[in-house]
Amino acid sequence: MENQTQKKPRILCLHGFRNSGEILKKFVGRLPETVLEKLDLVFLDAPFPAGGKSALEGIFDPPYYEWFHSNEDYTEYTNFEECLAYVEDYMIKNGPFDGVLGFSMGAMLAATMPGMQAEGLALTKVPKIKFLIIISGAKLGGSKFAAPKLAANAFASPVTCPSLHFIGETDIVKPDGTALLDSFVDPVVINHSEGHTVPRLDGKPLETMLSFIEKIQMIP
DSSP states (O other), X not given: OHHHHHHSOEXXXXXXXXXXXXXXHHHHTTSOHHXXXXXXXXXXXXXXXXXXXXXTTTTSOSOOEESSEEOTTSSOEESXXXXXXXXXXXXXXXXXOSEEEEETHHHHHHHHHHHHHHXXXXXXXXXXXXXXXXXXXXXXXXXXXXXXXXXXXXXXXXBOXXXXXXXXXXXXXXXXXXXXXXXXXXXXXXXXXXXXXXXXXXXXXXXXXHHHHHHHHTOO
16 A cells, blocks of 8 residues: 555645635646646645635636635734644545645645644644645745744744745746745756646656656655
8 A cells, every 4th residue: 555655646735815626626637647647636625715706706616715814915814723723634534645735825835834744833643744746836924925823933944845846937926936945955946937827847847747756756
């Protein structure tokens, strides 16, 4: 059973702001089959219904969800601890998971998880997160987004687990996603020409992702 897990890493996928697991599944479906066939991807809906209009209305069907709530300038947060408890409960019941993939708001959340887990503040009842895949991410505690109290020290020490970061040339969070790289040890980066989305991959970026998958398949 363990060998099967190593061959096909099981990954919990966290969607974006006022989005859903089903929508992220469609986004991720843009990746080549040579990538998808190597991963066991599980898509989770966030615990809270969207608190306002989704930018995806009219493009993708509802319902839409949020992981946690914030004020307009991202300096105060609510439901962050409840969100982590919800994710941990899902991981206990549906795991074990090897790594976490996050898109946008889900990527911001995912990036904080190894640090909080190492501090014993969150995800203490599940195995250590072995790797992260960050798509259109940003740093909670960076220049644009303050950190929730629980995640205040998530990046106090560099995150050592393997990480793959997708950074889009026209992505609105490109500066924040680039700044996030400084909080990781040896981050692997895929730069692409698209915006705030999961890009189509070919050529060198595809090679980079396949190489990263080979790396995480070797983690015991």
